[in-house]
Amino acid sequence: MVAVPVELRLLVPVPADGFSIRWPDPPLEQENRLQRERLYALLEYVRLNKLNRQDWDAPGAKLGIVTTGKSYLDVREALAMLGIDEARAREMGLRLLKIGVVWPLEPECIVEFAQGLDEILVVEEKRQILEYQIKEHLYNEPSRPRVVGKYDETGEWVKVPKSGILLSPNGELTPGDIAQVLARRIAKVLGEEALGERGRPYLGCAAAAEGFARAEPGAAQRLPYFCSGCPHNTSTKVPEGSKALAGIGCHYMAMWMDRRTETFSQMGGEGVAWIGQASFTGTEHVFANLGDGTYMHSGSLAIRAAVAAGVNITYKILVNDAVAMTGGQPVEGAPSVPQILQQLAAEGVKALHLVSDEPENFRGMAGLPAGVEIGHRDGMDALQRRLRETRGVSVIVYAQVCAAEKRRRRKQKKLADPPKRVVINEEVCEGCGDCGVQSNCVSILPLETELGRKRTIDQSSCNKDYSCVKGFCPSLVTVEGGQLRKPAKSKAVVPADLPAPALPALARPWNVLITGVGGTGVVTIGALMGMAAHIEGKGVLVLDMAGMAQKGGAVMSHVRLASAPAGLHAARVPVGQADLVLGCDLMVGAGKEALAAMSAGRTRTVMNADVAPTGAFTRDPDWSVSPEAMLARVRNAAPDTEVVDATKLATALMGDAVATNVFVLGYAWQKGWVPLGEAALMRAIELNGAAVEMNKAAFAWGRQAALDLAKVRAAAGVDRGVPIVMMPRRTPDLATLLADRTKRLAAYQNAAYAKRYEDFVRGIAAVEAERVGGERFSREVAVSLYQLMAYKDEYEVARLYVESGFFERVQRQFEGDFKLRFHLAPPLLAKRDAQGRLLKQSYGPWVATAFKWLAKAKFLRGTALDPFGHTGERRGERAAIGAFEALMREVAAGLDAQRLPTALELARLPQSVRGYGHVKENNHHAATVRQAALLQDFMQGHPSTESKDARAAA
Numbered sequence: 031m032v033a034v035p036v037e038l039r040l041l042v043p044v045p046a047d048g049f050s051i052r053w054p055d056p057p058l059e060q061e062n063r064l065q066r067e068r069l070y071a072l073l074e075y076v077r078l079n080k081l082n083r084q085d086w087d088a089p090g091a092k093l094g095i096v097t098t099g100k101s102y103l104d105v106r107e108a109l110a111m112l113g114i115d116e117a118r119a120r121e122m123g124l125r126l127l128k129i130g131v132v133w134p135l136e137p138e139c140i141v142e143f144a145q146g147l148d149e150i151l152v153v154e155e156k157r158q159i160l161e162y163q164i165k166e167h168l169y170n171e172p173s174r175p176r177v178v179g180k181y182d183e184t185g186e187w188v189k190v191p192k193s194g195i196l197l198s199p200n201g202e203l204t205p206g207d208i209a210q211v212l213a214r215r216i217a218k219v220l221g222e223e224a225l226g227e228r229g230r231p232y233l234g235c236a237a238a239a240e241g242f243a244r245a246e247p248g249a250a251q252r253l254p255y256f257c258s259g260c261p262h263n264t265s266t267k268v269p270e271g272s273k274a275l276a277g278i279g280c281h282y283m284a285m286w287m288d289r290r291t292e293t294f295s296q297m298g299g300e301g302v303a304w305i306g307q308a309s310f311t312g313t314e315h316v317f318a319n320l321g322d323g324t325y326m327h328s329g330s331l332a333i334r335a336a337v338a339a340g341v342n343i344t345y346k347i348l349v350n351d352a353v354a355m356t357g358g359q360p361v362e363g364a365p366s367v368p369q370i371l372q373q374l375a376a377e378g379v380k381a382l383h384l385v386s387d388e389p390e391n392f393r394g395m396a397g398l399p400a401g402v403e404i405g406h407r408d409g410m411d412a413l414q415r416r417l418r419e420t421r422g423v424s425v426i427v428y429a430q431v432c433a434a435e436k437r438r439r440r441k442q443k444k445l446a447d448p449p450k451r452v453v454i455n456e457e458v459c460e461g462c463g464d465c466g467v468q469s470n471c472v473s474i475l476p477l478e479t480e481l482g483r484k485r486t487i488d489q490s491s492c493n494k495d496y497s498c499v500k501g502f503c504p505s506l507v508t509v510e511g512g513q514l515r516k517p518a519k520s521k522a523v524v525p526a527d528l529p530a531p532a533l534p535a536l537a538r539p540w541n542v543l544i545t546g547v548g549g550t551g552v553v554t555i556g557a558l559m560g561m562a563a564h565i566e567g568k569g570v571l572v573l574d575m576a577g578m579a580q581k582g583g584a585v586m587s588h589v590r591l592a593s594a595p596a597g598l599h600a601a602r603v604p605v606g607q608a609d610l611v612l613g614c615d616l617m618v619g620a621g622k623e624a625l626a627a628m629s630a631g632r633t634r635t636v637m638n639a640d641v642a643p644t645g646a647f648t649r650d651p652d653w654s655v656s657p658e659a660m661l662a663r664v665r666n667a668a669p670d671t672e673v674v675d676a677t678k679l680a681t682a683l684m685g686d687a688v689a690t691n692v693f694v695l696g697y698a699w700q701k702g703w704v705p706l707g708e709a710a711l712m713r714a715i716e717l718n719g720a721a722v723e724m725n726k727a728a729f730a731w732g733r734q735a736a737l738d739l740a741k742v743r744a745a746a747g748v749d750r751g752v753p754i755v756m757m758p759r760r761t762p763d764l765a766t767l768l769a770d771r772t773k774r775l776a777a778y779q780n781a782a783y784a785k786r787y788e789d790f791v792r793g794i795a796a797v798e799a800e801r802v803g804g805e806r807f808s809r810e811v812a813v814s815l816y817q818l819m820a821y822k823d824e825y826e827v828a829r830l831y832v833e834s835g836f837f838e839r840v841q842r843q844f845e846g847d848f849k850l851r852f853h854l855a856p857p858l859l860a861k862r863d864a865q866g867r868l869l870k871q872s873y874g875p876w877v878a879t880a881f882k883w884l885a886k887a888k889f890l891r892g893t894a895l896d897p898f899g900h901t902g903e904r905r906g907e908r909a910a911i912g913a914f915e916a917l918m919r920e921v922a923a924g925l926d927a928q929r930l931p932t933a934l935e936l937a938r939l940p941q942s943v944r945g946y947g948h949v950k951e952n953n954h955h956a957a958t959v960r961q962a963a964l965l966q967d968f969m970q971g972h973p974s975t976e977s978k979d980a981r982a983a984a
Contacts, residue, residue, distance in 0.1 A: 073136050081130035082139040086116050091123040093219040094143060094175070095212075096160060097153040098129040105153050107205035107600035108212055111607070113228030122216070122224045135163040144168055144175055149219050152179030153208060157199055178215070206605040250655045252547060252617050254283055254583030255472055255645030259493030261387075261430035263470035264407050265348050266291065268317050269415045274346075275301055277329070279321035280581065281348065287470065288649050291319070298328025305339045315342040315418040322370070323353040323361045330373065337378045337423045344417045344424045350432040367429050368397030374425050375399040381417065381424035385410060387495075392429065433493040448494055451509045453843070456484040457834035458505035458827055462945030462953065463651030465501030470648050472582060474498060480770065482941070483651070489514055489843075490687065502870065502947050504827050504854050509840065512848030517685035522745035524727045525734040531702035534609070536568065536593040540705050541603040543627050544587040544691075546614030547642060551691045554718065555612065556587030558695075561717060562710035569594050573601035582645060584618040591705055603627050610703045611668065613637035614676070614691045617644070620660035625667045633668040636698045637661060638690065640677035651944070672701065674735055675748075680728055682746035688721070689728035696732025761813060764795060764805045771816040777833075778820050779891065787819055790915055797922040802930055810937035811918050818914055818940050821907040824856070824898045825891055828884035837878065852877040855947065857901050867948045903947065906954075914940060917961075921968065932968045936961065 076082060097105045105126070109119070119126065127143045129135065132154075140163075144150060152161040158180040168174040176183050180199050197203060197211055213232035216224055225233070256262050266284040268274050274291040276282045277300035284291040295303060301318030320329045325347055336343050349367055353359045371382055384392055384404045392404050405413060407430070417424045431445075439445035454465075461483045466474050473493070477486040485505075487498070499506050534540060542559065546552035556572045563570035569592035575585065588603045608627040613619025616637050628635070639657055647653045665671050674697060680689040692715075698704055699711070715725045735742040761767070768788055775784035795808035820826065830836075840850070854860075854877070855868040863869055890896045898904055921933050939961055943953045 069134060072131075073134060076131045076136040077138055082127065082136055083130070084125065084127050084139070084143055086119045086124065086126035088120045088123050088125055091125045091146060092148045093123065093216065094125040094127065094147045094150045095153060096127045096129060096140075096143070096150055096164065098132055098160060099155070101153045101155055101203060101208075102128050103599045103601075104203060104205045104208050105212075107604065108209035110599065111205060111209045111228075111604060112212060112216075112232065113226055122220055124216070124220070129160060132159055133163070135160065135167065137167040140164055140167045141171065144171065147175040149183075149215065150175050150177045151212070151215050152177060153197060153203065153211075154179065155203055204602060204604065205600050209604075249622070250617055250644070250660075251621075252582070252584040252615065252644050253286055253646075254548065254581040255287075255648075256280065256283060256470060257433045257493065257581060258471050258473040258488075258491045259433035259436070259495030259497075261348055261350055261428065261432065263495070263497060264410060265346055265428040265430075266319055267410065269411055269418065272315070272317060272414065272418055273313070274317040274319055275304065276319055277301075277321070278324055279319075279348075281319040281321060283581065284319065287645075297324050298331055300324065300329055300332045301336055301343055301345060302332050304343055305335060305341055308339075308341045308343075315344070317344045317346055317414065317418075320345050320347050321353075322347060322349040322351075322365065325370065326362050326365055330377070333374065333379065333423065333425070334377050340422060342418075342421060342423075344414065344420075344426060346426045346428055349427055349429045350435070352432045352435045366397070367392065367427060368395060368399075371402055371427060372397065372399050374427075375401075379423050379425050381420055381422070383413060383417070383424070383426045384429065385413065385426055386429040388430075433495065437493055449511050449513065449848075450494065450496070451489060451492065451514070451844075452487055452496060452498055453507050453509055453840060454485050454487055455505045455507065455831060455834065455836045456486060457830040457836065458822065459484040459503065460505075460822065460944040460946065460950075461485065461651060462503070462949050463649075464503060464945055464949045465498040465506060466648040466651070468500040469495065469497035471495065471498055472643075472645055472648065474648065476643055476647060476653075499853050500870070502855065502868075502945065502949050504852070504946065506853050507840075508851045508853070508872075509844055509848050510851060512844045512846030515843060515845050517681075520683045520685075520746055522683065525730045528700070528730070528733050528737065530708070531700055533702055533707070534705040536591060536597075536705050538592075539597055540591040540610075541608050541627075542589040542591070542610045542612065542704070543603050543608045543624060544589065544612045544614065545618040545621070545624050546585055546612075546691060547618070548581055548583045548585045550614070551688055552585045552587055552614055554720075555614070555691050555695055556589050558692075558711065558714045558718060559589050559591075559704070559706060561714035562706045563591055565710040565713055566707060568592065568706075569596065569598045571598050571601040584615075584621060586618070586623065606632070608633045610698060611635040612691075612694050612698055613664070614694050616641050616657055616660050616664075617655065620663045625663060628664075628667040630667065630669055633670070634698075634701070634703050635664060635668045635671045636694055636701070636703075637664055637671060637673050638676040638694055639673050640675050640690075642677070672697065672736075674739065676732075678748055679731070679735065679742055679746050682748050683731050683742075684724050684728055686721075686724065689724055692725045692728040693732040693735070696729035697736045698732075699729070700733035700736035761809045764791075764809050764812065767809060767812045768792075771812060775816065775819060778826060778829075779888065783819070787815060791815065794918055794922050798925060801922070801925045802927055807922070807925065807930065807933050807937055810934055814937055814940035815911075815914060815918075817943075818907070818911045822946070823891065823904060823907070825884060825888040828881040829888060831878070831881045832885045849875045850878065851875070857898065857903070865948075903951075910940070910943075910954075924968065928971060929968055932964055936964050936968065939964075 095105060109115070114122070114124070125143060125147070127139065150164060152158070152164060154160050161177060161179040161181065165177050168177065179197055181187055197208070209232050213225055213229050216229070217233060222230065222233070260280070262281050262284065266274065266281055266287075266289050268290055272290065274284070274289065276285050276291050276294040278294070278297040282294055285294065293303065295301075300320045301316070304316050304318070320332070333345055336345075347370065349370065351361070353361060367384065371384065374382055382399065382402045384398070384402055385407050386392060387407050389404050389406050392398070407428070413426065417426070436445060440447040456477055456479060463485070465485060473488045473491045475486050475488050477484045496508070499508065544552055544555050553574045556574060560570045560572040571590045573588040575588070588601055590598050590601060590603065592598045605626050606629040608629070609632060611619060611624060611628060611633060613624070613635055616639060618624060619635065619637050627633070639661070641655055641657055641660075643653065661671070661673060674694070676693050676697070677687055677690045680693040681687045683689070695704070699706075699708070711729065712726060715729070716722055731742060762770075768791060772784040772788045775787050791808060791812045794811050795805060798805065798807045822830070852873045853870050854873055855870045857868060860868040860871060892899055892908060918937065921936055925933055939957045943950060943957050945953055
């Protein structure tokens with residue numbers, strides 16, 4: 031609302047009867063008179079200063095459009111989509127009124143605007159604030175037009191698309207939505223011929239949801255996720271059988287993780303719903319997540335209400351020293367941990383606990399209230415189990431600095447950077463994913479090998495939380511001291527004197543949609559283009575769709591360019607109107623919202639074929655996507671699509687994956703798809719001031735890739751290869767498999783052991799060839815039997831450390847004075863937890879020497895002298911080999927074409943039994959249950975439901 035000067039309030043007289051608005055008298059007449067004076071003064075101020083203006087006038091007009099704010103720009107864009115400018119509107123008989131002050135609505139402008147009109151269409155976001163007032167102002171006019179908007183001409187509230195008006199009060203109105211409604215109303219009031227060739231196609235369109243498009247069921251999604259090393263990875267866990275409530279903050283994202291977190295509230299309402307629910311449910315207790323920023327804003331009131339109500343709830347207040355969700359701003363009031371605990375004690379909370387990854391920093395700290403228990407975050411599960419049995423309100427203050435803030439402060443030298451990193455010996459890794467389950471960390475990436483998918487650590491994104499080491503696996507090693515060697519950059523000379531492309535002429539607005547992953551510089555590309563356009567004096571609008579997506583989710587930047595600012599209205603690229611889509615991430619580029627912006631005859635795209643894994647990989651060890659399927663979706667929407675493995679090339683050439691997006695921009699520019707000059711873009715990179723030379727080089731290499739991709743691959747030293755993430759590798763042919771696996775088993779034990787393997791697989795292959803032909807079943811048997819026979823006992827783990835080149839790889843990756851620590855759970859030495867599971871311990875560099883001796887003792891495996899072979903785990907592993915051989919003989923004997931899908935599933939089952947200790951035991955139990963169901967299907971002679979949909983082995 032416009033602020034009215036004090037002088038105006040005092041000097042403007044109150045009209046005696048000049049307005050049609052009537053206000054009821056409140057009990058106090060004096061207050062009523064003062065309110066009316068101020069209201070009339072405001073209305074007079076709006077009228078005199080023409081804050082509501084009629085942009086387009088047309089004598090004899092029959093249709094008028096009233097709009098305001100963002101909707102005004104969307105209306106102007108929708109009219110442009112229909113081919114209607116001011117001259118065309120005058121010819122058609124169309125008026126346009128822009129409201130500057132929505133409430134109270136000054137009546138004279140409406141009465142004047144409505145003269146001679148048959149209909150007024152009101153376009154406004156959300157509820158019908160203007161629509162109600164316009165109807166009131168025109169009610170007593172002798173000839174008033176009908177007013178439609180959220181209500182149609184019959185007075186029906188818009189509920190379904192079949193209604194005459196489609197301006198929904200829910201969600202966001204977009205130019206595409208508005209264009210469809212305008213087309214229908216113009217056809218109804220002015221006749222279909224008034225629409226012309228450009229507008230007529232919109233009559234047949236169904237309402238399009240341009241904003242917040244839901245992903246197609248089953249399609250891969252890039253959801254936002256906790257940062258690498260985020261404290262929430264630990265703090266949001268709850269014990270088995272409990273549930274948590276979410277609120278406002280990064281912890282909201284726990285709702286789509288395996289954290290049993292349900293519902294969320296407004297800021298300050300965290301856990302309050304439980305106050306009303308607690309008495310009407312069998313659930314005795316809940317946890318509620320609450321950030322320190324929200325606590326200081328209004329969350330303390332929620333805790334106060336819970337204390338007053340006496341409900342059983344545990345608040346987990348994460349004190350991470352920053353408002354991380356919106357960019358790391360300091361928490362309002364900068365409360366210390368003792369201050370928060372003191373306030374909680376004053377509110378009446380009796381059970382107060384302080385948990386941290388560094389509890390020693392808080393023991394003995396001044397200001398802590400009496401009775402506060404201090405513990406390490408490793409004890410969170412036990413603590414929560416205890417508190418859920420506690421009556422009333424309890425609080426865990428979880429103090430750990432935000433991972434993103436740690437990263438910033440370390441770069442700024444404001445926080446010590448611990449000289450300790452985690453690496454994974456991929457030869458020892460089983461690919462079970464327990465390191466991801468324990469850490470929930472997105473820095474754990476898939477590594478495709480000849481023996482299947484393993485794990486590796488992305489050292490460039492790792493924030494050194496070290497939770498992954500809790501994964502029950504001997505492949506995780508910490509490197510203490512020294513530092514990472516800087517990534518080697520290509521020595522190739524940056525391309526120069528490249529031929530300049532013919533750039534598009536801006537005869538009409540040029541629409542660019544940039545898609546990518548939050549936090550990788552997608553928004554920066556939009557900003558660079560915006561600055562370059564500004565330098566050249568062009569019109570530009572940039573709209574960044576980010577928000578929580580900054581946390582590794584899908585980010586889009588809409589960039590609209592025109593020869594002059596007057597040529598642009600709405601910032602969003604409308605449906606089907608994109609001229610260029612930069613797919614810096616293929617998964618986002620192939621998403622529903624990006625595809626909706628494309629059209630076959632107009633859009634060109636550049637897609638990065640390298641697909642980074644999503645947060646789902648932390649929970650699903652077999653998570654995978656198909657770049658080929660996603661590219662097919664893009665090409666179906668926009669056939670003029672270029673594909674380049676940009677991440678791989680940019681990383682190899684510049685030594686940093688951050689260069690990927692500028693590389694893609696350079697590729698598109700050289701194709702002649704970006705209407706901005708090179709000089710302006712280079713100047714924009716300079717003004718941005720971040721990694722200037724690297725970004726200029728990335729742009730040049732992208733240009734070269736558009737001209738000669740093979741030359742760039744040669745300079746980068748990489749083959750065409752495969753995308754970073756792909757569908758599981760196709761199983762090699764049987765001859766290749768046997769040659770590889772027999773060699774490995776001979777190294778594992780001896781030649782006789784390898785011969786046993788080969789003879790069995792060849793026997794199965796002979797039966798398959800006779801009964802059904804082909805070798806699909808035999809290949810799966812070969813893969814599974816090798817995994818069972820090469821079980822990773824103590825001898826094999828030691829051998830894989832000594833003979834796999836692991837220590838040499840570490841030497842190449844790190845420099846300086848460093849030492850290795852191994853995290854193991856030797857069954858003869860390790861302690862056990864309350865559940866009977868072995869506990870890992872940290873061992874020093876001497877273990878490397880022990881591994882050398884242990885590897886030489888592999889001849890003891892399975893003999894009476896084997897000190898490890900008598901454990902239940904080892905006996906079970908040896909028994910599983912014979913059991914699988916017997917099962918496969920039985921299955922092969924009954925094999926036919928109808929039973930083949932089920933037989934393949936049975937043959938694959940051992941491949942799911944991965945990991946060590948209790949992890950492997952749990953996987954074995956799940957496989958045993960599944961095997962029983964599959965065997966029943968096999969005996970009955972029909973494929974199981976799951977078998978029908980199982981992945982095909984080529």
